[in-house]
Amino acid sequence: MPIRRVQEAPAPLGIRHGDIVKVMSGRSKGKTGKVLTVDPAKRRVTVEHANIIKKHTRANPSKNVRGGILEKEGPIHVSNVMLLCPGCGKHTRAGHTTLPDGTKTRVCRRCNTTFEH
Numbered sequence: 527m528p529i530r531r532v533q534e535a536p537a538p539l540g541i542r543h544g545d546i547v548k549v550m551s552g553r554s555k556g557k558t559g560k561v562l563t564v565d566p567a568k569r570r571v572t573v574e575h576a577n578i579i580k581k582h583t584r585a586n587p588s589k590n591v592r593g594g595i596l597e598k599e600g601p602i603h604v605s606n607v608m609l610l611c612p613g614c615g616k617h618t619r620a621g622h623t624t625l626p627d628g629t630k631t632r633v634c635r636r637c638n639t640t641f642e643h
């Protein structure tokens with residue numbers, strides 16, 4: 527992938543690597559999985575087992591890559607996924623709060639469970 531220079535820091539997505547999310551629309555609608563990668567610049571994420579795409583690869587022995595069709599997770603726009611709350615089990619938006627000790631954290635807007643990372 528080409529390296530792209532980002533001029534301004536992109537707005538945070540509210541979804542982070544390792545979060546459990548639910549796919550709300552698109553081909554993998556209804557699936558839940560762990561966020562594997564986050565691309566704030568493109569506002570896209572990849573979710574475990576969701577939006578599987580077939581990637582055709584050419585064999586490259588020097589990189590130990592076998593040719594053929596590889597199945598992997600494709601990127602999904604963040605607007606099509608929502609966080610799943612570990613506390614109430616529902617899809618939610620993350621709110622932000624500051625704990626008494628001063629650390630900032632994300633909380634479930636439904637049940638106020640904190641998402642700790």
Ligand SMILES: [Zn+2]
Pocket residue numbers: 611612613614615616618634635636637638639
């Ligand atoms: Zn909750």
